[in-house]
Amino acid sequence: MKSQALKGHLDLLLLAILAEGPAHGYAVIEALGVRSDGEFDLPEGTVYPALHRLEKAGLLGSEWSVVGGRRRRTYAISTQGRAALTEQASAWDRFSSAVARVIGDHSANGEPSWA
Amino acid sequence: MxxxxxxxxxxxxxxxxxxxxxxxxxxxxxxxxxxxxxxxxxxxxxxxxxxxxxxxxxxxxxxxxxxxxGGSGVAVPTARTRRAGAIAALGAPLWLAYPLFGLLADRADQTQDWEGTPRTLFIIGSSLLLVAGLITLIGAVGLAQRHGGLGRLGPIAVAPCGLALVVMFGAAWFETLWLLLLAATVAVLAPTLWRRRLAPRAPLAALLAAFPIAGVSIAALHIIDFGPVDSYGDRNQAFALGSGIGLAVLAAGIAVIGRWMWSEQAVEVEDSGHVRVA
Incomplete structure (x- = not known):
């Protein structure tokens, strides 16, 4: 998927990944790729500013540890983040259902169902 | 590496x-x-x-x-910003030339005709002042470029410094005006760099303190009646020494920031936008 199209939904995707459990930045990026079957291949450099922004907004928290001699920052979703995820996921469901209804059969056959 | x-x-x-x-x-x-x-x-x-x-x-x-x-441009040190820092650092001591030569000229004026040695000393001090102003302008532009231009703030900060240089060229003896213009550049630039931690804080503190120190020193020297009063009623030596104390602090701050800019590793920004360490 084009990274520009993804950007608008990046916060929702990051919150959804971290709702499964705490993870460091690289693991979040990896999970995005795996869970989308490789569809979401956005520039990795865009993920960290988004994670920092979400942390600043109180939707995520982070902790430092030392792994293999390297400092590692692990992110975890906050209570506020879970509430935001529920709200954003619900909005996305309404939006995607509406888009699916409008598109109808075009997405599968390339022809509208009434044609 | x-x-x-x-x-x-x-x-x-x-x-x-x-x-x-x-x-x-x-x-x-x-x-x-x-x-x-x-x-x-x-x-x-x-x-x-x-x-x-x-x-x-x-x-x-x-x-x-x-x-x-950060700012709107690419905020990296380049060969150009390093050179600007080196020029500012090396030229910083020149800020002491104008008050020093001003003092010498005024002292000579007590015993000699102004058109002789005093005038020559004053012209030397004024000429070195212009060089000091120019190198500081180069340093200020380099510092703004180092941080991606600093958005709108960059030109707002650098403009008074450029104007101060024009005033120095036209009327070097109008110290109050060019000192205030320089103070304006420092007042805009230093707090922003301080707040965003974009430059070492100690020399930024020196820059911010320089002009109040100059003002207090000039006032104190007038209070103790330092130096003779000229035919216009001015205490030139009190002004030269007081401003000299403040300018010494300014020069120290500029020298340290310039040295820091020079010490950074240059990064080359290619036309394609790709960046590599030089």
């Missing part, structure tokens, strides 16, 4: 003195080395794995700007 080290050096340069610089670098290093380890585990050669990891993370200057939320 490996590809990852080069990348981290370029990112460090882009982040400047950002308050979370060490954390941001540590997080980026962990990302790159973890990614490279995964690629190696998948069968890639170590060098190729590092290059692939770096390529996937994107341009370090762009990442640095996104992380630091």
């Amino acid at each position: 490996g590809v990852i080290d080069d990348y981290l050096a370029a990112l460090a340069a882009s982040l400047g003195g950002h308050r979370d610089r060490e954390d941001l670098l540590a997080e980026t290093e962990d990302h790159l080395r973890t990614a490279a380890e995964r690629f190696i585990a998948d069968g890639m050669a170590p060098d190729a794995a590092e290059e692939h990891a770096v390529r996937r993370l994107g341009d370090p200057a762009v990442l640095g700007r996104s992380l630091a939320d």
